[in-house]
Amino acid sequence: MTTRRGNPAKGNIPSVAFKHNKNSKKTINILALPNEGLCPRCHDIIEWKKKYRKYKPLTTPKRCTKCQEKTVKRAYHTICDGCARKTKDPGQDEREEREYEEALSLLSERQRRAYFRRKEKGQPVDDILEAASKALKENRDEFDFDMGSDDDDEDGDDDEDDDDDDDGEE
Helix, strand or coil, rough: CCCCCCCCCCCCCHHHHCCCCCCCHHHHHHHHHHCCCHHHHHHHHHHHHHHHHCCCCCCCCEEECCCCCCCECCCCCCCHHHHHHCCCCCCCCCHHHHHHHHHHHHHHHHHHHHHHHHHCCCCCCCHHHHHHHHHHHHHHHHHHHHHHHCCCCCCCCCCHHHHCCCCCCC
């Protein structure tokens, strides 16, 4: 543990954004690599890694999680191209994409249009996405509640009707 006093926040904030050497052979090769078969979120992450020189290309093929062969030749991918084509599953997880689409479908038309308008202009859309995820969670909770209400007290909880019977009045 440190004994330093004062504000632990970063003191030296850079005035100029990071800019790497565009003319290096490594950078040119990395920027030329395609990002295919990815969900939008994973695509954006890999593009960020390329932009800020955090992308590390694979030196040897990686093992595919579906077929267990060493056929994954692109960095930050988990499924080889052959398995991705067979299962029509992108190289990364597609579940988040489906949740995103489902959350957007639960928004009102006004919120949905505001989201796409802000996204097109490059403005922050975090508040709308939070509302979408909240709506998705509430929708799932309602669905779970509806599914549980069809069963007659299988979970062992006492209903109000059961409490009336315990009073001894009949």
